[in-house]
Amino acid sequence: MSAVTTSNSDRLQELGNAKVWRLLLKYSLPAVVGTVVMAVYNIIDSIVIGHAIDDPNVVSGIAVTFPVMNLATALGMLIGAGASTRISIVMGQDNKRMAEVILGNSVQLTVIIGITYMTLFALFLTPILKMFGASENSLPYAREFLMWVLPGMVLMNLTFSYNNVMRATGYPEKAMYTNLIGAGLNAILAPLFLFGFHWGIKGAAIATDISMIVTSFFVMSHFFQKKSVLHFKRGTFALNWHVIKSILYIGMAPFMINVAGSAINAIVNNSLLQYGGDNAIASVVVFNRFVTIFVMIVIGICQGMQPILGYNYGSGRIDRLFRTLWLAAGSGLCITTIGSLLGAFNPQAIASMFMQDSEQIECAVNCLRITTIGFWMVGFQIVGTNFFQSLGMAGKAVFLSLTRQIIFMIPMLLILPPHFGLDGVWGCYPVCDMVATTVTCIMLAVQLKKIKKEKLNPSV
Known part of the structure; x- marks a missing residue:
């Protein structure tokens, strides 16, 4: 028992003591x-279909x-991201x-929200899909796919939520195995069901x-093991409004990102249907x-980055918080720059992976060449x-989440397409990328200055 306790203690202590670059590498x-891997298997789905x-x-x-x-993912992130961040801070x-x-x-x-949205989606699926840009040609495929995949979405939410918590409590490798x-x-299974059994899109x-059944069982079993840093205990399942509020408050940022993404997808799809038809929607x-x-x-x-920032912010290690941020920001910038270059200079090969039709x-x-300019x-x-x-600053995170996808994107969609047609729809993406990044830089500079001041004047 003492060995387990020591091991669990070491998992948390390293967040405040190990070299930042080693920690970021270990956890990231x-x-x-x-x-x-999750992205690749979604890509494989699209290619196979x-x-x-x-x-x-x-x-x-x-596409629709x-x-x-x-939206289903957003509701899962509302709980998963909020819970993992709160756990990191209170563990710190x-x-x-x-x-x-x-x-x-x-x-x-997670279960209550999951069952609720699954029921509502099943009852109103056709009007929802039409709202998101389904045409008479694409609706049958979209409806068939979602009717079969909806039961697995609740399990996906459980997997996502507790995978984040697993990572935040010192098990990054095990969280990776889940995915x-x-x-x-x-x-x-997807190629087997489509090519082997000829089940079509439902396959x-x-x-x-x-x-999702297999991965949810794997990730949930971790929290039934007493040797885990955190595990389920009696007396912790009763709903506590204070706890619920703290989870939802922090989880609101990624939730709003995905809700905003869904709203924008609906607007974009309808604009594409108007200016380019089903081929333009397929390009999305x-x-x-x-x-x-x-x-x-x-x-x-x-x-x-999240458990490192949360733990060190909770324990007052501001120097480590800054180093973690800049390492992560530099890495992120390099990654999307590579994506931008590939999209601009090799769009033909990328498009041919997903489609057979020449038009x-x-x-x-054309879509890739324009949309990746500011990526x-x-x-x-x-x-x-x-x-x-x-850092638990949900209000600011929500605002930044909305800048790119709602606050700037919607006006651009109203301004550019009427003047430039389909190219105007694609052009909204780089414009919004540039403006949203500028706003993020300004807010980050102000917040870092404030944190430095609080460190120098703790009583303020």
């Missing part, structure tokens, strides 16, 4: 592997499912009992459901899947937003 690398079903409308059908799945304050209560409350919140198991299983959905699949690889790498870095490919190539800045913006979230 497994997270990056996990998030990239696009080549297994000989109908161009299937690609645009998949993204906003709905983003040496309050393990409160961390256990947060852990227990998160289960009930590897799910991605590997899906990568095997990809069933493969995802099975993967290529753009989203491509940039997701690089965004997920940055998110992995942020997931590794769709031509449209997607190089996105890495810094994501890290800056996650910095505020990791």
Whole structure:
């Protein structure tokens, strides 16, 4: 028992004592592997579906499912990101009992919210899909896919929520294995069900459901083991309004990011339908899947950064907090710069991976060339937003989350497309990337100056 206690103590102490670059590498690398693997298996889904079903409308059908799945993901992140951040902070304050209560409350919140949204989506799926830009041609594919994948979304929320907590409590490698198991299983089953069993688009959905069943069992079993730093205990499951509020407050930032993304996807899809038709909507699949690889790498870095920032902020180690931020920001900027260059100079090969139809490919190539112009800045913006979230400053994180996707994007969509047509829709992306990154830089500079002042004058 003492050996377990010592090991658990060491896991937490290293967050405040080990070299920052080693910590960021240790915590980010497994997270990056996990998030990239998840992105890759979503990409494999799109590639397999696009080549297994000989109908161009299937690609645009998949495109209009993204906003709905983003909403489901957002509700999972509301709990997962909020709980993991709160646990990191209270563990830094040496309050393990409160961390256990947060852990227990998160289960009930995830299940309650999951069952609620799954029921509502199932009842109103057709009007929801039409609202998000489904045409008469793409609607049957979108509806069939979502009806089969919805049952697995609640399990996905559990997996996401507790995978974050697992990482935040000192198990980054095990958190990575969760994603590897799910991605590997899906990568095997999706082609089997589509090419082998000829189940069509529902085959990809069933493969995802099975993967979620296995990964949720794996990640939840960790918290039933008494040797884990945090595990389920009696008396921690009763809903506590103070705890719920603290989880939702911090989780609101990533939640709003995804909700905003869904709203923008709906507006963008309807603009694309107006100015470019189903081929333009299909191009969004290529753009989203491509940039997701690089965004997920940055998110992995942020997931590794989060427990380091939360613990050191909670324990007052401001010097380590600063070093972690700049290392993560520099890394994020490099990653999205690579993505921007690839999208600008190699769009034909990227589009051909997902599509067979020559007209769709031509449209997607034009999309990539324009939309990735400002993508190089996105890495810094994501890290800056996650910095505020990791410190529990949810209001500022929510604001920054909304700048790129709502506050700037909606006006641009109203201004540019009427003058430049389809190119105007694509042009909204680099304009918003530039403005949102500028705002992030300003807010970050102000906040860092404030933190420095508080360090020099603790009584202020």
